[in-house]
Amino acid sequence: MANSERIESNSLFQLYQALNLSVELFDLAEGFTVFNLNEIGFELPYVSDSFRPNFFSFLFVKNGNGKYTIDEQTFEVEPHSIYFTNPSNYRTFSWNKIDDVLLITFDETFLKKYIGEEVYTDFPFLLTEIVRPKVVTDTFFREVEAVNSLILDEYRKNTIYKYRVIGHLLAVLLFKIKEHIWTDYNPIYEGNRSSQIIISFKRILERHYRDLSSGKIDVVFRVQDYATALNLHPNYLSSVIKSKTGKNITAWIAEKTLTEAKSLLQNDDIPIKEITYKLGFTETAHFSNFFKKYEGMSPISYRKSHHP
Known part of the structure; x- marks a missing residue:
């Protein structure tokens, strides 16, 4: 290189x-x-x-x-x-x-x-x-x-x-x-103020998707929700995350959604329709389109690739 x-x-x-x-x-x-x-x-x-x-x-x-x-x-x-x-x-x-x-x-x-x-x-x-x-x-x-x-x-x-x-x-x-x-x-105590914001955001992101997967909640956080949880203006939160990580906050949310989707799809006992709702999508078609966009294959194809 x-x-x-x-x-x-x-x-x-x-x-x-x-x-x-x-x-x-x-x-x-x-x-x-x-x-x-x-x-x-x-x-x-x-x-x-x-x-x-x-x-x-x-x-x-x-x-x-x-x-x-x-x-x-x-x-x-x-x-x-x-x-x-x-x-x-x-x-x-x-x-x-x-x-x-x-x-x-x-x-x-x-x-x-x-x-x-x-x-x-x-x-x-x-x-x-x-x-x-x-x-x-x-x-x-x-x-x-x-x-x-x-x-x-x-x-x-x-x-x-x-x-x-x-x-x-x-x-x-x-x-x-x-x-x-x-x-x-x-x-949480390491680094400067920006680092603490990133770490707090990551923790809230992780906890939120764990609660979604377990069924404790059924509403997906948006940027405003993460900003509210951190007592920050959403524009400021977005700028810190972008400057510190090179990715905007919507990319972090999308990547986390994809990670959780892949984990859930590897369990044959969970219907794809149920995964759709667990991850906050209103329609299976919306979830399928999202998954294809980021993974390059449908949820069904991904599941089959792990359970031939």
């Missing part, structure tokens, strides 16, 4: 393609990947394009060093460090040395499907925008390395319960990281 290009959004599959990685193990139906950066053959020193991913990632740097820039903040990444990022702002990364650097990536649909709907309650740090790389002790790095080794081994298999096993192992990894690094972490 040439670092003059600004990429609007990178999916996991696009990441593999951009880094010239083999897609042999990549399953488009599942939002999870794991690989060691030393498999790529970067020409060092390497500087990436500016890009905005739509997935979460963990870097486990056993031996290597580089830099990561997000939201005009640059962090050093060094040996025995763990670094987490989530889908939010534009960022770039650079590497001067890569000997042993494991990258684990996963999207929100994977988290909800294999760890649970309450994933953000258990792991609130997943909602934050910017987390500094954390240099950890040798003992702890060996602990997470053991879990990562199991995840990597499972990923290379072709078994019926492959992703269920990976989901459980990822939960173990997240609990270990939470206990060691973010024991009392509360992202």
Whole structure:
């Protein structure tokens, strides 16, 4: 990739393609990947394009060093460090040395499907925008390395319960990281005023769609509703979200609706008509048109692709 290009959004599959990685193990139906950066053959020193991913990632740097820039903040990444990022702002990364650097990536649909709907309650740090790389002790790095080794081994298999096993192992990894690094972490207090607004918006968005899916409420929030919940003018809220994340608030709402729709469609027991109403659409045709627009296929086709 040439670092003059600004990429609007990178999916996991696009990441593999951009880094010239083999897609042999990549399953488009599942939002999870794991690989060691030393498999790529970067020409060092390497500087990436500016890009905005739509997935979460963990870097486990056993031996290597580089830099990561997000939201005009640059962090050093060094040996025995763990670094987490989530889908939010534009960022770039650079590497001067890569000997042993494991990258684990996963999207929100994977988290909800294999760890649970309450994933953000258990792991609130997943909602934050910017987390500094954390240099950890040798003992702890060996602990997470053991879990990562199991995840990597499972990923290379072709078994019926492959992703269920990976989901459980990822939960173990997240609990270990939470206990060691973010024991009392509360992202609402991190960063400047704009960051707090983004984090609060993400939390309300997550809670609102959880309530929609569970049937607690049946009215979908609009921009004004989110602004009211945050005691902000809707124009100000929209400008903060756009400037901080590169996406307008309607795009965030649409992407969240799509994520929840995909999770619900993977459950054959829930009729599409019921999903339509759960997500606040008045007609199945409206839901179908929305889903086709963003996913490129009908809800029925998506469901069939997961239940052949």
